[in-house]
Amino acid sequence: MRNRALRGQFLGGVPPFGFTLNKETQKFELVVEEAAIVKDIFDKYLNGDGILKIRNYLNENNVLGRNDYSVGTLQSILKNIHYTGDFVYSKRRNLSRTKKKKTSKDEWITVENNHPQIVTNQDFLMVQDLLKKKNRAKPENLDKRVSGNQFLSGLITCNVCEHSYYHGPRRNGRGVKFDYYVCGGYKTKGKPYCNNKRGLRIDRIDEILFVSVIEILKLDKVMEIYNETANKIQDRLKDDLSNQNTKKERIKTLETEKNRYLELIIQSENQILIQEYEEEIQKRITEIKELKEVIKSKGSTDETLNYFKKLKEEIKHTFEVQYNFNKIIDLGIENVGGIFKHFIDNIRVQDDEQCKRTELDIQYKVGIPELKLLQDIKPVIEIFDNETLVQNTNHNSISEMLNQAAKNYQVCVYEMEYAPPVLKKR
Template sequence: MATAIYVRVSTDEQAKKGFSIPAQLEDCRAKAREERVDNEIIEYIDDGITGSILERPSLEKLRNDIRQGIIDTVIVLDPDRLARGTSILLILTEEIEKYCKLMFVNSDYNKTPEGMLFYQLKGIVSEFERAKTRERSMRGIKQKMKLGKIVRGNNLYGYNFNKETDMFDINDEEAEIVRLIFNKFVHPDPCISGPNMIARWLNEQSIPTKKRVGKWHRSVVRRILCNSAYKGEFIQNKTDWNGIVRGRDRITPKQKDPSEWVVVNIPAIIDPAIFEIAQDKIQVSRRLYAGLNKHKYLLSGLCRCSECDRPMRGKKVSRKNKVDYYYYCKCDVEGSQWGCGKSIRCSDIDDIVWNQISQLLNDPDCIEDTNILEDNILDTGYEREIKRLEKELSKIEQMKSRLFELLSTPELVEDVRKKLIDVTEKQTKLLSELECLKKEQSDFDSYQLRKDRLKEVLKVATEYYYGKRMGLGIDEKQHLVRLIVKEIRISSYTDVEIITY
């Protein structure tokens, strides 16, 4: 068993007030010596992380080690180093004391009614201090904004941030690319038009991004086109991050009322008139181009490649004087992952699917006499997903065996232990998914249930079919297919899996 020392500092300002990492470590070590701790000491350090959240790297590692029985004592300088909010402080205290002993250097913490009252009061005071600190900090930030200083979002393509003046200076090389993007969008040529094609062209020309890594994506080009900073108006205080924890998941901050925005004038790269033309084109682009394909695809949005599990999109292919249409497993969005390149002629797949649908619509009772259910038209995909999960679990077992063998290597113990925790968590999650999936399969894997469910869908679809039968165009057929079919998985011309609702 080991003794843990946990230290935390969130800002340089706290370090100036005496909460520096080395000072905390020294005081905690002295406390360990005073308590005559003679076992191994493990230090957990969160540098530059607020105490108002639970998601802290070293704290999460400490909590995992405590749960695994590695730690028997935890030493912290002060309760506000452990947490800055009463609720989080109480959660952590209860969790730690469930497994081991908790000690503070600057607080005589006793688990008595008086001790708990004092402990909670300290948490409330710390929370109040944090709120006041944030208020003073935000007041100073807003004052800097009103003085025309840049305080946030200083990594802007086309500019360099000048730390001495807190202002943007134009980066001539990047600014030329910004002008080129606007020019190609406002005055498109036949080969390059729209954010996606501009992003593709930038990648083909090997033009680097701001961070000099990765590829240009259409969303990046679109953000540049929509950013008023390029016409000389940099907007600050636009979003509210208060109460939002920046974790691993993608999050969207709340947008403040426009009356709270602060506009700072910066050197313009784009003429305001050109910028406004670009905004007009962006506003009407969806209305102008949505649904205007000359060829309508019957199975649009339904086809998926069974090999690489990516969507298959319609594409026109011209060979000499002949034009064909294909469902194509290849992503045309610049910056996205490419598919496997499979292509299937639309007319062939359309006929296969429509023949199945029309057979059911003309004679819904044919379900009793045919093997259409066994032909996977109602395949829920449970077997495929269960096999995938079982395969993943088998790989995890093999990986754990290899990791346990590596535990005998002293220099790798720390890394191996961390990897084992991650792998075990993943295994637990997959086992839970597998159990739920098998339960769903047992509930749904009844022939009569599946047949009744299909009949209910067919009843609605058949009423529509007979109502439109005299003039059934591509739009009506597409509507019927989408009523019945959830997804079509394509492997080849002879291997088409139709999945219904």
């Protein structure tokens, strides 16, 4: 690979936007239409346009028939030294299969004037200086994804572009910063790609969903959810069971036919007939094997059906003692949000700009894994239902109980195939 790099030959992957790969020389050559866009992006940035403004221009004008140019794409273009005509290799070193580390310029392999130039070296260096200055001036880059322990991380999906919502800070007119869940499609690619531009205030939406889960975790609500989904799931399981029974009956028939041909082979002395009987036997053996594989892949449906029938009793048993779920709020979303998020399967977001509101379609789930999770956190709820226990219990002990409950839940989900979710609008 070093020898190929020293010859300025591409080492695999996708060529940068604006180039294609010459299969004979293994070097970059221009894609004229794309190269013109690259040059335009550099010129606009040098003339004072920001990355967001350039992105919006490209998407709004549907440049090259696309409306999905993203901030990340433009940043990659502006930082790509290959547009100067130089080929550079070994800018990063592999530390492991998943980790890389930037190397110093002394370790780079550079082949100057290796392929057609799109931007001059001077323009490229000026752009790098501008990028550094803007990053220093605005350290909390709004387009940098921020990780966190938000209650709803990974659960919110945009109904327009199917991108996930992620944590992104915003400032109001007075410069006060608020944390939002924002649509990844709108944030990175702009309005032509997605028009769900209204963010969700994290401090508000987390609290709303947190309280809604507590409202769901009442016996009458849980039974309502169960009754709405139980019949559908049981019908599906019964269909699976019926299909399996049909296949089992077919196997019995094939076994009988196979044995009859075996008897005919024993009784016959005609080699032509014996060969035909053997072929018929082999056909039935093959079909029997295929049917058994299908039955095995479906698992034990009758056992699953019987197990699901016990769900109603599990629900009633879990709620025999009236849990005071409101007490769990005292722990705070930051501590138990990770537990209660398991009762939400998905949240889909649709903006209604005409009415200035946002509609959320929330899909809750209360199945056997979630019921077992409730049983695991029961000791924590009892602690917060008893002031004396609260005073005598170490907060670290409570955190350990919650962490263990979350681990048990993941194991339960892995082992369970069916858990009945239900769609509820809020």
